[in-house]
Amino acid sequence: MKRFLRTIGLAALVLVLLFGVLEGGYRAYLAVTGEGFSSRVVRDAWLGQLDWIRRPHGPIAMGAVDLQEANEDTDVPRVGTPVLSPYMGIDLLELLDQYQPSAEYFATPESEDVFDVVLLGGSVAMLMGEEKAAQERFEATLAADPRLAGRQVRLHNQARAGTKAPQTSILCHLLFQLGWKPDLVVLLDGFNEVALANENRYAGAHPLYPPVGTWSFLTPEVDYSAQDIALLVEMELAQRRSRKLLEGGLRSGLYRSAFGARVLDALLSRPGARHAGAKAALSARRNASGMPVALRGPELPGDTEAAFDGMIQFWAQSAIAVDAICRAHGVPLLHVLQPTLHDEGAKPMSEQEKIHCRISTHWEEGVDVGYPRLRAEGERLRERGVHFVDGSRLFAKSTETLYRDACHFFPPGSIALAEFLASSAAGLDEMLGEER
Structure with a gap:
């Protein structure tokens, strides 16, 4: 048992040291390139993204998101x-x-x-x-x-x-x-x-x-078809994934770490691409199937x-x-x-x-x-x-x-x-x- 605990402790120490090396190396890279790192900028950017995600977009969000609950315990503005x-x-x-x-x-x-x-x-x-x-x-x-x-x-x-x-x-x-x-x-x-x-x-x-x-x-x-609804669900799930990542990063203070923030930004790119792809597919479907004249307007x-x-x-x-x-x-x-x-x-x-x-x-x-x-x-x-x-x-x-x-x-x-x-x-x- 003691050997197991020592192994776990050693592994944790190695991970901490590795993270420290990566953090220091990435900050040095940013300094050399003249960019630097600002935890305030990262935090504000994440809050801005979270604010946008929490705004009602589309039929599913309008029906499924409780605006009062969605804005509790945050410093982003109500929508x-x-x-x-x-x-x-x-x-x-x-x-x-x-x-x-x-x-x-x-x-x-x-x-x-x-x-x-x-x-x-x-x-x-x-x-x-x-x-x-x-x-x-x-x-x-x-x-x-x-x-x-x-x-x-x-x-x-x-x-x-x-x-x-x-x-x-x-x-x-x-x-x-x-x-x-x-x-x-x-x-x-x-x-x-x-x-x-x-x-x-x-x-x-x-x-x-x-x-x-x-x-x-x-x-x-x-009039949404089954395929339209599937794409809307895909967009909503992608937004919820982004929301969880952002809330976790803000709650844990990950924005204080240059390397950690970069990792979370990379993770955010996946649901972002997923949402963009579903949105583009929905637009293409609506365009191909033809919108009612009240929605599409003049020729x-x-x-x-x-x-x-x-x-x-x-x-x-x-x-x-x-x-x-x-x-x-x-x-x-x-x-x-x-x-x-x-x-x-x-x-x-x-x-x-x-x-x-x-x-x-x-x-x-x-x-x-x-x-x-x-x-x-x-x-x-x-x-x-x-x-x-x-x-x-x-x-x-x-x-x-x-x-x-x-x-x-x-x-x-x-x-x-x-x-x-x-x-x-x-x-x-x-x-x-x-x-x-």
């Missing part, structure tokens, strides 16, 4: 419940009752003393607006403009995850219809208009539609070139509509093309970004083909009088880890983006600071 919207295709249930009370604020004397800014866009804008430090940086930077004469700045976050043109122009119109009276509207977009639109195209839905995967399962037109553009020409025009026409709506109410618009990691030249990727910020094939094609066209079309928008700013190269010289996934930022990235937006408002010389 909203998607519902069909007669205006934007899809909205969050928790926001529907807030439209009118928020509008009533603009009729109060308090509103007259505050410089109110409405933020529109997708999840990058939404998460920036939710990040307290980023919100404070935006408000403080803009409030420092002497033309505001000391007025307090207040950011009203009306961005939505997955929202894209023309949903933003529809939402802008809706807010003014309800009585909102902001002093400035900021539209931060671009990624969803090419990445999610391209994903729509491969799923057999029109690129102009809201991302079909986020709302189609809520409609009565969807799809013919080839890739025609499809992307359409996407860029949809984006531009939506921006022109937002600008016209704002001008009709005497409110300036600041339209900014958001930066995104996989746009060539946007940012040198750190080692952690290479690991955590992979992108799907359809999104990557959307960025590769779409972003150069967005920049070119943005210049034409500027010539038409739209206050357009190209923010796609904001982090072109930054080597630190700013992205937590393919398009979203850690707090330092959101803070820098918020400051850039506020500073860009200085270009609104003829309107900024005027009374409503």
Whole structure:
């Protein structure tokens, strides 16, 4: 018995020493390559992935996941419940009752003393607006403009995850219809208009539609076959496997180990690939079998070139509509093309970004083909009088880890983006600071 215990103890000691050697060797490698290691970055990246997995995606997750239970004992934000919207295709249930009370604020004397800014866009804008430090940086930077004469700045976050043109122009119109009276509207977009639109195209839905995967399962037109359900189950099981790995890594503190974190990231790639494969197969099946017209929309553009020409025009026409709506109410618009990691030249990727910020094939094609066209079309928008700013190269010289996934930022990235937006408002010389 003693010999057995000594053997077990010796084996454990060897494993500990081996892990120590691997840990030290990997940290040395990261130091030599100039990457270094940050347990905070790894932890935040895992929390970000866990947050995304816990958000309701698709029919199985909507029916099988208890949102209250899923968010207990974590420091990731609670999520909203998607519902069909007669205006934007899809909205969050928790926001529907807030439209009118928020509008009533603009009729109060308090509103007259505050410089109110409405933020529109997708999840990058939404998460920036939710990040307290980023919100404070935006408000403080803009409030420092002497033309505001000391007025307090207040950011009203009306961005939505997955929202894209023309949903933003529809939402802008809706807010003014309800009585909102902001002093400035900021539209931060671009990624969803090419990445999610391209994903729509491969799923057999029109690129102009809201991302079909986020709302189609809520409609009565969807009739899932046994094969469809099998693929949905495969996606759900892959997500649950990822969730268990992430929760285990966070609970055990594995993010503190450079080598251990790398091992868990490698393990996460398997359920990630499993989920992506099932999702692609489901999209191919829905496309091949033909979607109901209510889901697919108008006839799809013919080839890739025609499809992307359409996407860029949809984006531009939506921006022109937002600008016209704002001008009709005497409110300036600041339209900014958001930066995104996989746009060539946007940012040198750190080692952690290479690991955590992979992108799907359809999104990557959307960025590769779409972003150069967005920049070119943005210049034409500027010539038409739209206050357009190209923010796609904001982090072109930054080597630190700013992205937590393919398009979203850690707090330092959101803070820098918020400051850039506020500073860009200085270009609104003829309107900024005027009374409503």
